[in-house]
Amino acid sequence: MKKIYFLLFTLLIASASFGQELLVNGTFEGWDDTTTPSGWSKAEDVEQESAEVHSGDYSAKHTGGTNDIAQTITGITPGTSYTVSIWYKIDAASGDDTDARIWSKWSMDGVVDHNTDADVLQGVGDSGYLDTNGNQWTQYTTTVTAPTTANEFYFEVRTYSGAVVYWDDFSFYEQAVATPSVNITPEDGTEFPSGTTTVDLEYTTFNIDLSTSGNQVNFTVNDDETIVDATSPYTIIVADGETYNVTADLLENNVIVDTKTISFSVSNPTTTTQVANITELRSGSIGDEFVYELTGEAIISYVVTSSTRNQKYIQDADAGILIDDADGIITTAFSNGDGMTGIFGTLADYNGLLQFIPTQNVASASSTGNTVTPIVVSAAELITNGEAYESRLITVNNVTFSATGIFEAVTNYDLTDGTDVTLARTAFSDEDLIGANIPTSISSVTGLGGDFNGTYQIFPRYASDIAEALSINEFNVNTFSLYPNPTNTGSVTISSTNSEAMSVQVFDILGKQVKNETLTNNTLNVANLKSGVYIVKITQNNATTTKKLVIK
Incomplete structure (x- = not known):
């Protein structure tokens, strides 16, 4: 029982950020014999008690006379505050409250500090004695601060004539020290709009008095500008397209005690450029500041439903691109074969695959029911000229799958055409291709052209995208x-x-x-x-x- 109680007590102390328990065997659970509690340097007429306890299995019992239990606590840090806590129950024969008392002294290596009161816990109850409190278990707790000339604390409880006193659950632990800290704004990762010329750096400090000499906040901006003893707010000049790394150092007595670092940026001005087709779009610049309007019509070859990024593959007569709409900017519902005209967005690169990130909704389809005919290519052509087929519907003809069994989701499969080997990837995990049989004969594979860090591949969509080789009688290459x-x-x-x-x-x-x-x-x-x-x-x-x- 006692172990469970003090485990809980220790956890509560830890959650309150208190320091280490310094008193040895304050629970009185350990006994060298029935009259000597373990770890206590002085134990006069004390008995191991099991019937009357505050918690656990044992307490310490004093019966009459002038008897002491004492312990010298070492490891004291000068100037640090400590919390003393004890539980006691007094059965006073005379019914008064003059039968038990706590004694304590600070010392430096055993020498009593005479610059402080010898009994630093004077003033307990009436006239410095513990109150009988109706013969009930009662807690006494107080906080004491070690003088700068002390590294030990002598702790003693005493019983006087006429009383039976039970002692239990003693504790002496360091109080939590409030650590100085600093917070700064703007928040890390903030992006200010283009045209912003100044930004205010603001800080808030905790548990420190900045009016004291040597206590201050220093700012460092981009490692090349340091503002010593900065005021809050402190204004810095910024420019479009730039990133700023700011470090705030909190100093106490001219020593850094806390550091916070943030990074923020200012956007470049946004420009909108009209492009007539996807070929022109693909030649644009990557970055949020470059917005493009695709004025020509593009046809949707595939709407991805296996992810939450609202992706759509679109193409026109010359090229294709993947719309990646993770923010759900395009709210209009579109289907395969729909035409899209007047798409606004920016360009981004994802592991080598160019993507179009929409910035405005497209109100409606500009046409419906269009058919996209795949371009027939060889494995060699996809390997060597894959950029031309990126995000376009293609058919890789006369290839054999190296694997057998069934198609699994999000898996790469080798496609072999003689000595040429390219990749098919089952990127769309909710289509009927997943679980279908992998063909063992020469096949044609239809899907979207892909690119992963320079490795060109094809993304088949449906089970019907895997078919027999196209019935084309190809001549010898020299014909x-x-x-x-x-x-x-x-x-x-x-x-x-x-x-x-x-x-x-x-x-x-x-x-x-x-x-x-x-x-x-x-x-x-x-x-x-x-x-x-x-x-x-x-x-x-x-x-x-x-x-x-x-x-x-």
Whole structure:
């Protein structure tokens, strides 16, 4: 019982930030024998008592006479305050209150400090004696401060003739020392708007008197400007686009006792630039101060529902980008195939993947029901030219999965095409692809082009994105050539080892056919096509292949 009580007592002391208990065996739970409590240097006519206790199993009992229990407490810190606490019960035969008393003395290495009262606990009860208090267990507690010439405390309780006194649960511990501290504003991480020219540094101190010489606050700004004995507030001059690191040192007696550091910044002025397409957008600058308006229409190829970042993949005829809307700025509901026009936002980079962070809502879809046709690429093309396909719907054809079993969420899978190996990542964990069987045959994989720190990959969405290899009869690589590619001459040449006519179809990135011609002279006129990326489908002798064509 006593151990549980004093464990709780110790926890309460700790929670109140008191110091270490210095009294030995103040609980009287330890006894060398039935008349000698352990750790006490003086024990006159004292008995181990188990029937009358304040808590635990034992107390100490004095019966009549002038008898003492005493202990010298060492480890005292001069000038420090200590709390004394005891529990007692007096059965006084005479019924008065003159039967028990506490004695105490400060000393330095055993020599009594005569500059203080010998009995520093004088004044207990009436005339310095403990009150009988109706023969009830009573607590006495007080606070004493060690003089600068003391390192020991002599603690003694005494019983006089005519009384039976029970002692229990003594304690002597250092009081919590209020530590000087400082807080400063503005708060760490504050960003002030562009145009801010001054910022007030303010501090609040605790448990220290700044009117005392040697007690002060010093500010250091960006390690190159120190303000000694700063007033609060202290105004500093700031500029757009700059970051400021401020340290506040609190000094007591010219010694640093607490330090706080914050960092704040001032934004750059915001500029808004209109861009006609995603290609122009992707060439913009990263940073919150650069706002772009995408004036041309972009089509949503995929709305991500497996995260809370409100992400949407969008693309136009030339390029794609991922809208990352963690703050939920776009509140209008959009679906796959919807057109979006007039999107405002800034650019950010996430592990190599360019993202568009919206700054305004888009009121409604500019069109609906659009179909985005994936660009067919080889594993080698994705590996070497992946930036061109970032965040666009693509199909990697004629590849084999190295793994077997079922698709698991958020997992990388190798896609092999001969010696070329690229990655498919199951990034969308709530779609039906998760749990579907991994094919063992040559396949085509459709999904969004991705980039993770320079490693290009594809993010398939649905189980239907994994299919048999596309039925395209590809010629030997030496059979066809298409040049110049890229081109800005208005025409391209398609050469073949076969002299027969070729049927040529050209599709834009949205899958719309923009040309359908039969060539007999190997020259395809593309002068009427806008700059961008196109898919050229070539058919000759019932064999078909596709080529990518870039028009500048």
